[in-house]
Amino acid sequence: xxxxxxxxxxxxxxxxxxxxxxxxxxxxxxxxxxxxxxxxxxxxxxxxxxxxxxxxxxxxxxxxxxxx
Amino acid sequence: xxxxxxxxxxxxxxxxxxxxxxxxxxxxxxxxxxxxxxxxxxxxxxxxxxxxxxxxxxxxxxxxxxxxxxxxxxxxxxxxxxxxxxxxxxxxxxxxxxxxxxxxxxxxxxxxxxxxxxxxxxxxxxxxxxxxxxxxxxxxxxxxxxxxxxxxxxxxxxxxxxxxxxxxxxxxxxxxxxxxxxxxxxxxxxxxxxxxxxxxxxxxxxxxxxxxxxxxxxxxxxxxxxxxxxxxxxxxxxxxxxxxxxxxxxxxxxxxxxxxxxxxxxxxxxxxxxxxxxxxxxxxxxxxxxxxxxxxxxxxxxxxxxxxxxxxxxxxxxxxxxxxxxxxxxxxxxxxxxxxxxxxxxxxxxxxxxxxxxxxxxxxxxxxxxxxxxxxxxxxxxxxxxxxxxxxxxxxxxxxxxxxxxxxxx
Numbered sequence: 300x301x302x303x304x305x306x307x308x309x310x311x312x313x314x315x316x317x318x319x320x321x322x323x324x325x326x327x328x329x330x331x332x333x334x335x336x337x338x339x340x341x342x343x344x345x346x347x348x349x350x351x352x353x354x355x356x357x358x359x360x361x362x363x364x365x366x367x
Numbered sequence: 368x369x370x371x372x373x374x375x376x377x378x379x380x381x382x383x384x385x386x387x388x389x390x391x392x393x394x395x396x397x398x399x400x401x402x403x404x405x406x407x408x409x410x411x412x413x414x415x416x417x418x419x420x421x422x423x424x425x426x427x428x429x430x431x432x433x434x435x436x437x438x439x440x441x442x443x444x445x446x447x448x449x450x451x452x453x454x455x456x457x458x459x460x461x462x463x464x465x466x467x468x469x470x471x472x473x474x475x476x477x478x479x480x481x482x483x484x485x486x487x488x489x490x491x492x493x494x495x496x497x498x499x500x501x502x503x504x505x506x507x508x509x510x511x512x513x514x515x516x517x518x519x520x521x522x523x524x525x526x527x528x529x530x531x532x533x534x535x536x537x538x539x540x541x542x543x544x545x546x547x548x549x550x551x552x553x554x555x556x557x558x559x560x561x562x563x564x565x566x567x568x569x570x571x572x573x574x575x576x577x578x579x580x581x582x583x584x585x586x587x588x589x590x591x592x593x594x595x596x597x598x599x600x601x602x603x604x605x606x607x608x609x610x611x612x613x614x615x616x617x618x619x620x621x622x623x624x625x626x627x628x629x630x631x632x633x634x635x636x637x638x639x640x641x642x643x644x645x646x647x648x649x650x651x652x653x654x655x656x657x658x659x660x661x662x663x664x665x666x667x668x669x670x671x672x673x674x675x676x677x678x679x680x681x682x683x684x685x686x687x688x689x690x691x692x693x694x695x696x697x698x699x700x701x702x703x704x705x706x707x708x709x710x711x712x713x714x715x716x717x718x719x720x721x722x723x724x725x726x727x728x729x730x731x732x733x734x735x736x737x738x739x740x741x742x743x744x745x746x747x748x749x750x751x752x753x754x755x756x757x758x759x760x761x762x763x764x765x766x767x768x769x770x771x772x773x774x775x776x777x
Contacts (some may be wrong), residue, residue: 331596343674
């Protein structure tokens with residue numbers, strides 16, 4: 300049953316608009332990246348991990364530090 | 368040509384179906400293992416993930432400066448909080464056609480004082496005990512991440528080591544992405560394990576203690592149309608071992624912490640009458656853990672290419688709002704008697720705003736980057752909670768960054 304639900308969900312996603320490869324110019328714009336500045340994002344995550352109680356989201360946690 | 372696309376889409380789906388039909392593998396673990404991925408919120412756009420054509424060397428310097436602790440609330444110690452100089456080095460290089468390797472090196476120098484404990488007085492005010500002598504520490508963090516690129520995704524690994532005067536962390540990870548439905552949908556996942564070892568200055572009960580962490584993330588990215596992409600994911604992290612802060616007084620925390628996150632990200636290429644063309648970013652994260660902390664994070668940014676004095680620039684103002692409630696054992700009692708207790712302001716109820724601005728200057732040979740951020744926090748800014756105890760230990764900080772990205776070929 301779980302398999303059917305997951306497969307149905309994936310099939311429903313294919314119903315979004317079909318974008319041909321030659322139409323992906325806007326999506327390929329570097330400003331559309333999940334993280335247009337990866338070093339900035341990495342440091343921001345590190346700072347917020349050190350100064351707030353929450354962490355994570357977007358990928359597995361990786362290593363830690365004694366930051367306080 | 369349309370028939371070829373439909374055939375490839377069907378084949379991708381059949382492959383996935385066969386993986387999931389394997390009775391030795393549950394559907395969830397199949398999605399996790401088969402994920403050849405955009406690594407979490409990685410740098411790739413919503414297109415086929417391929418090995419980079421050129422190598423790229425990146426360097427970024429950041430000055431991080433915290434505001435002074437409020438003098439009238441500091442009972443003892445220094446009011447000068449942290450200043451941190453951060454040097455980030457990154458090298459991304461293709462290896463033949465199907466492999467790439469990323470190496471990140473971070474060098475940090477820290478100086479300044481930090482809060483030791485906080486306590487509530489009879490008049491309702493909170494006083495802080497700050498560390499006395501200014502600490503002076505260095506941290507080195509090295510990460511190596513190789514990746515194998517396939518036609519419909521990728522598979523990667525990660526090894527990282529972080530070392531500072533009193534703390535060492537080693538981590539291993541794997542990640543992957545699988546593109547399906549004619550590369551309109553990407554399933555991505557990652558796993559990581561880490562072992563941390565404490566050796567606090569001055570020794571004490573934490574000396575030699577360890578902390579183990581396991582984490583996984585499972586996400587899905589979807590192309591909506593030629594202007595919009597969307598990503599959603601779920602993450603879980605478990606920490607076990609010595610979780611108490613060795614530099615805090617009256618601090619005793621559980622030896623286990625389970626964390627859960629739900630994240631969404633939205634990117635929309637827009638052409639607006641007032642702002643012109645640009646990319647609108649909207650991200651949201653819900654977090655909760657076994658320490659009874661729940662938080663909401665929402666951030667937005669506008670990334671716009673423009674020309675100034677004939678030069679190509681990208682400008683990106685941003686705004687982030689964060690709020691959390693307190694851990695169940697957070698207390699400002701002078702003599703706590705519960706099983707667990709901590710007056711660490713980071714475990715209190717508060718809200719925070721970050722105002723940011725980033726810019727890129729693109730030249731023929733390199734891209735130069737600039738960044739500024741101002742972080743402000745307050746116990747009165749948690750919109751979902753009522754009044755909170757005064758929390759002078761909350762921090763405000765400013766960051767200023769300069770960097771360069773230099774593509775080259777070996």
